[in-house]
Amino acid sequence: MSKDNISRIKLLDAAFLEVYKFGYHGSATAKILKEAGVPKGSMYHHFSSKKALVLAVVKERILPKMDEFFHFERAQDETAFECIERTVRHIGINKPLVTYGCPLYRLMVEMSSLDEDFDKAVNHGYAQFIIRLRRVLDSGIDDGEFQSFDTQEFAEFIITASWGRLSLSPSLSSSTAFKKHAQFILQLLSQYKV
Amino acid sequence: MSKDNISRIKLLDAAFLEVYKFGYHGSATAKILKEAGVPKGSMYHHFSSKKALVLAVVKERILPKMDEFFHFERAQDETAFECIERTVRHIGINKPLVTYGCPLYRLMVEMSSLDEDFDKAVNHGYAQFIIRLRRVLDSGIDDGEFQSFDTQEFAEFIITASWGRLSLSPSLSSSTAFKKHAQFILQLLSQYKV
DNA sequence: CTTTAGTTAGACCAATTAGTCTAGTTTTAT
DNA sequence: ATAAAACTAGACTAATTGGTCTAACTAAAG
Incomplete structure (x- = not known):
C-alpha cells in the first residue's frame, strides 16, 4: 500500500484496454507501459510478470465489471x-x-x-x-x-x-x-x- | 506445381492443427515445421511468410471444410x-x-x-x-x-x-x-x- | 534530520521469434 | 545426358519480446 498506488491503477486500466482491443499477444508490455505512462520498473514492482498483470486485469477489472453489468x-x-x-x-x-x-x-x-x-x-x-x-x-x-x-x-x-x-x-x-x-x-x- | 507438393500439404495440415489448438501467436513456426517434418527453407519456398501460410490454411482448409460441413x-x-x-x-x-x-x-x-x-x-x-x-x-x-x-x-x-x-x-x-x-x-x- | 521501505526510472539482458541466405538435391524438360 | 527449374536443408540474422538490475527519488516513521 502506502503512497498512492496510482501507477498500479494506471497499469490495470491501460492493460485492460490494450488486451480488450488487441488480445494478450497483440499487446506488448512496452505498449501498455506507454499507454499507462508508467515505466517498466514500476510495472515489475507491482506485478511479477505480464501474465500476472493481465490476470489481475481479469480478476480486478473484467469480472467485477461483468458482475455489475x-x-x-x-x-x-x-x-x-x-x-x-x-x-x-x-x-x-x-x-x-x-x-x-x-x-x-x-x-x-x-x-x-x-x-x-x-x-x-x-x-x-x-x-x-x-x-x-x-x-x-x-x-x-x-x-x-x-x-x-x-x-x-x-x-x-x-x-x-x-x-x-x-x-x-x-x-x-x-x-x-x-x-x-x-x-x-x-x-x-x-x-x-x- | 511439379514434383509432388507434399511439403506444402504437410505444412497446411500441421499449421491447421497447431493454429486450431493454440491460435496464431500460440503456434511458433518452428513448432509447425517440426510437426510437419519439413525444413524452414521449404516453408519459405511455398509461403512468403507465416501469415501467408495461415491465410492459406484458412482459404484452403478451414473454409472448404466448413463449406462441406x-x-x-x-x-x-x-x-x-x-x-x-x-x-x-x-x-x-x-x-x-x-x-x-x-x-x-x-x-x-x-x-x-x-x-x-x-x-x-x-x-x-x-x-x-x-x-x-x-x-x-x-x-x-x-x-x-x-x-x-x-x-x-x-x-x-x-x-x-x-x-x-x-x-x-x-x-x-x-x-x-x-x-x-x-x-x-x-x-x-x-x-x-x- | 535521518533512516527505511516503497516506488520510480530506464538502460540493459536473454530468449524467442519470424525471416534470410546460399549450398545442395531432386525433378522435369529438352 | 544435361540443363534448368523446383525444392530441400538448416545455419544464421535481425528484431522484438518479456524480464532484470541498480541507482535514484519519495514518503512517512522515529
Missing part, C-alpha cells in the same frame, strides 16, 4: 421473466460490448488453451453467470410464473447465444439486430410461462 | 425445415468441433483486430454461411412452408447462437447440451411454420 438479481417488484428480459436486452445497449465483443471471451479464446491459470480464471466467470441466471429461472418456477423446465439448459442457451452474438458482433451486428436476437430468446422463454 | 443446400426430397434441422443438429455431432470450438472463430477473435487480411478472409466465411442459410429459409417461404418473416435476422440468430455454443463448448458442453441447444433453435423456427 449482468445484474442477474430480481428486483423486488420484478417477475423472473422481467428480470431476464431486462438483462438480455441490456446486453445490446452497451456500446463497447457490441463494438468489441466480450472482453473475457476474447481472452478465453486466445489463452485458455495456452495457460491453465487463464483457463481457470475465465471459466469461473462464465460458470458464475450460468448459476445466477439459473437461480432466477428457478425462482420463476417456484413462484408459479413458469412451468417446470430444464433451467440449466436454458441458462446455458441464453449465455452461449448471447455470447455468440456479442463475439460475432464486430462483423455483423447493428443494435437493431441485437434487439431481435434478444427477442428470440425471450420468445422461447415465454413459452414456459404458465 | 455446413451443407446448407436442400436435398431434393427435403423441406426447408428439415434442411435447417439437419444442419443445426449436425453441429453437435462433430467431435473436434465440440471439443475445440470453431477453428475460424478462434482465428477471428485473435487476429481480426490485428490484421486486415485475416479480418477479411474470416468474415467472408461467416457472411457466406448467413447468405446460404437465408437462402434456405427464403425458399421455405416461397414454398409456402413458412409464413413470411425476417430471414436475415433469423439466419444471423442461428449462426451466432450456434457459434456461441461451439465456442463456449470446451468449457461447458456435453453433447446432450448441444442437442437441447439445437432444439431451442428449431423450436423457434417451427413457430413460423404455416
